[in-house]
Each structure stands twice: as structure tokens, then as C-alpha cells.
Amino acid sequence: xxxxxxxxxxxxxxxGQEVILRCVPISNHLYFYWYRxxxxxxxxxxxxxxxxxxxEKSEIFDDQFSVxxxxxxxFTLKIRSTKLEDSAMYFCASRGGTGATDTQYFGPxxxxxxx
Amino acid sequence: LAKTTQPISMDSxxxxxxxxxxxxxxxxxxxxxxxxxxxxxxxxxxxxxxxKTKVTNEVASLFIPADRKSSTLSLPRVSLSxxxxxxxxxxxxxxxxxxxxxxxxxxxx
Numbered sequence: 001x002x003x004x005x006x007x008x009x010x011x012x013x014x015x016g017q018e019v020i021l022r023c024v025p026i027s028n029h030l031y032f033y034w035y036r037x038x039x040x041x042x043x044x045x046x047x048x049x050x051x052x053x054x055x056e057k058s059e060i061f062d063d064q065f066s067v068x069x070x071x072x073x074x075f076t077l078k079i080r081s082t083k084l085e086d087s088a089m090y091f092c093a094s095r096g097g098t099g100a101t102d103t104q105y106f107g108p109x110x111x112x113x114x115x
Numbered sequence: 116l117a118k119t120t121q122p123i124s125m126d127s128x129x130x131x132x133x134x135x136x137x138x139x140x141x142x143x144x145x146x147x148x149x150x151x152x153x154x155x156x157x158x159x160x161x162x163x164x165x166x167k168t169k170v171t172n173e174v175a176s177l178f179i180p181a182d183r184k185s186s187t188l189s190l191p192r193v194s195l196s197x198x199x200x201x202x203x204x205x206x207x208x209x210x211x212x213x214x215x216x217x218x219x220x221x222x223x224x
Contacts, residue, residue, distance in 0.1 A: 004158075033211060043159060043202075043214040056211060091158045093212075103149065104212060106158030 002026045004107035006092050012113045013082055021077045021110045023092030032075045033093040033104060034067065036060070043091065049075065082114045117141040117205040124219040133190045135218050137203030140184045148179060148186045151202045153217070159202065163188070190220075198222045 005024045013019050025032050034046040047057040049067050066078045075094075079086055089111050093104040121137040139148065147166055151159040163170055165177040165186070176189040190197060200217040 035212075042216060043153075043212075045211040045213065048211050058211075089156065093158075103161045103164060105161065109156070109158050111156070 002105075004092055004094055004105050006090075006107040006110050008110060009108070010111045010113070012115065015084055015114055016081050019079050019082055019112065021079075021090050021092075021112070023075045023077070023107055024073050025075055025092065025094030026096070026105060027073070029094035029096045029105075031055075031095045031097070031102075032067075032069070033095075034077045035091045035093065035106075036088040037091065037109075038085075038088045046077070079112075082112075084114050087112055087114045117143065117146060119203045119205060119215050121201075121203050121215065121218045123216065124221065126221045126223060127193055128223050129194055130192050133193050133197075133220060133222075135188045135190075135201055135203075135220070136185060137188070138185045139203070139205050142183050142205055143207070146205045146207050148177065148183075149204045149206045149212075150175070150177065150186075150188045151204065151214075153200045153202065159214070162201075164206070193220075193222045195222050195224060 007022045032049045035043050037043045045058050047061045048055045064080045068076050089109040091109045092107040095102045095104045117139040119137050119139045127133045149164040150162045152162050153159045163175045163177045165179050167179045170177045178187045200219050202214050202217040204212055
């Protein structure tokens with residue numbers, strides 16, 4: 001069964017450093033998402049991406065965040081200058097279309113720890 | 116999107132059927148009901164989706180009454196490995212997903 005993959009599984013960084021989280025969505029999917037989950041809290045939407053541009057973003061997704069699809073397979077989330085409160089699990093998701101029954105499939109996540 | 120309300124937690128025993136009910140009073144005509152499962156430190160996993168009446172797949176059934184203001188996820192004969200958080204979401208085609216707190220299901224031996 002096709003699946004979304006994410007690397008690395010765990011990233012430790014110092015406050016103020018830049019991090020790039022990588023995702024490989026399911027190959028024929030067109031819509032891509034990033035979510036995050038702070039330990040013990042809800043899964044929160046960050047951004048959606050389609051046709052090489054952001055289609056929607058939340059208040060969390062400020063100027064420190066950016067997304068890119070640098071080639072035909074990878075989808076990345078960059079945090080320019082990490083803060084302690086960016087520590088969370090980051091999940092990538094993809095879906096094939098926007099039909100009502102086109103489900104989002106999530107990756108296993110990257111645990112980001114900011115020290 | 117319609118707000119969902121579901122129990123914070125539930126306990127069950129191995130082999131029992133578990134029913135988790137979710138209310139979504141303000142569901143709109145073009146909204147679908149989707150349930151996800153999440154294990155600790157893993158991404159949410161799609162379980163089942165429905166619009167109305169009953170949907171069944173290899174892992175669960177979803178019951179949706181005619182007014183669609185609630186839905187019930189039914190897990191037949193749960194095992195210890197079904198211990199997880201279960202999320203009920205009202206999903207509009209193409210939109211991002213809005214997760215609530217979910218229901219923490221604990222299956223005991």
C-alpha cells in the first residue's frame with residue numbers, strides 16, 4: 001500500500017537554527033499538507049499546498065515557516081529560526097484530489113526538539 | 116465547519132465491541148464524517164468515512180442517522196492493539212482537517 005514517508009524521524013536543534021523537514025507524499029497525489037502536534041495537544045493544521053503554491057495557511061504558519069516542492073517527489077517544511085515552542089511532532093499529509101471522499105493520508109511524523 | 120463532540124476517554128476489554136459516538140449538530144449538506152485513529156508518536160490513520168446510513172470496512176463500521184447530527188464508530192471485538200486515540204472529523208471536500216481532542220480508548224486484558 002502506498003504511504004507517505006518523512007525524514008528525519010527525530011531532529012534535535014538549537015534555538016535560532018534553521019531546520020528542514022522532508023516528506024515524500026504518495027506518488028499520484030496532488031494536494032499536500034503540514035500539521036503539527038505539540039506533546040499532549042491536538043493535531044493542528046499549518047499549511048496546504050497545491051499546484052506549487054500555498055492554498056491555505058493557519059495563524060501558526062508565520063514568516064518563520066515556508067514550504068517547497070523542490071522536485072517531483074519531495075515536499076519540505078522549513079523553519080528559519082526555531083523557537084522552543086516549535087518543539088512538536090510534524091506530520092505531512094497528502095491527498096489525491098478534492099473530492100469529498102479523497103482522504104488525507106498522513107506520514108509517520110518528525111519529532112522536532114528545540115533546545 | 117461543524118464542531119464535533121466526543122467522549123474524552125473510554126475503557127473496554129479485549130473481545131468486546133466498542134461504540135464511540137460523536138455529535139456534530141451543525142453539519143452541512145456537503146460535509147462528510149471521517150474517523151481517524153492515532154497511536155502515540157504516530158501520524159493519524161484513516162479508519163472510515165461516511166455520509167449517511169451505514170458504512171462498513173474491514174476494521175470498523177460507521178452508523179449515521181438520517182439527520183446526520185451524530186455518528187457512531189463501531190469497533191468489533193477490540194484487542195489490546197486497538198488502544199489509541201480516535202478522532203471524529205467533519206470534513207469538507209478539499210479543506211484541511213480540523214482535529215478535536217479525540218476519544219482515548221483503553222483496551223484492557
